[in-house]
Amino acid sequence: TQLLEQSPQFLSIQEGENLTVYCNSSSVFSSLQWYRQEPGEGPVLLVTVVTGGEVKKLKRLTFQFGDARKDSSLHITAAQPGDTGLYLCAGGGQDTDKLIFGTGTRLQVFP
């Protein structure tokens, strides 16, 4: 069974702080996607990374795919209250034939 473990599970920080969320697995994935979910809504895709070692930037968000394509990280610079939500990584391909979602990281940013 392929598993994606995210850490930390919960994170509460003040506006302006930096943070990193990790997504780890023992399985190799051909791609890694990151989603954000707000209460009462479905997840919304933030980014897809497909190449080992790839780094993608989306404004204050930086996504990295591990060289071995087993792990990924999301770094947020100068967090804002609008970043509050549940962050989910999801892996697809190679060792799995379905999109597997991580356990999630719930982020709360206080003003």
Add this chain to the structure above:
Amino acid sequence: NAGVMQNPRHLVRRRGQEARLRCSPMKGHSHVYWYRQLPEEGLKFMVYLQKENIIDESGMPKERFSAEFPKEGPSILRIQQVVRGDSAAYFCASSALRAENPYNSPLHFGNGTRLTVT
């Protein structure tokens, strides 16, 4: 609104009743996925369908659960004889056709159906 539409948003059923959850994919999308989410948890894959075909149902319980995606109309997730443990948020997602591996396609999610079994 051209997004994924799910209805109802909230569904309350007594134990033993049937629950029918509907999902209309984004326009032009022929792949539909159903996921289940418990409070404070991630999404658990249930089933992947294309028009008139079940491609992967490895995440579906063997009993009481079924899914379809007919040629015309929305995809339906049916839960028969519901029990309290079925209470959860059920999300539908759709994606466009990808040549290499459909599971790598970005998913567009609906806002879910929250099922409560009393």
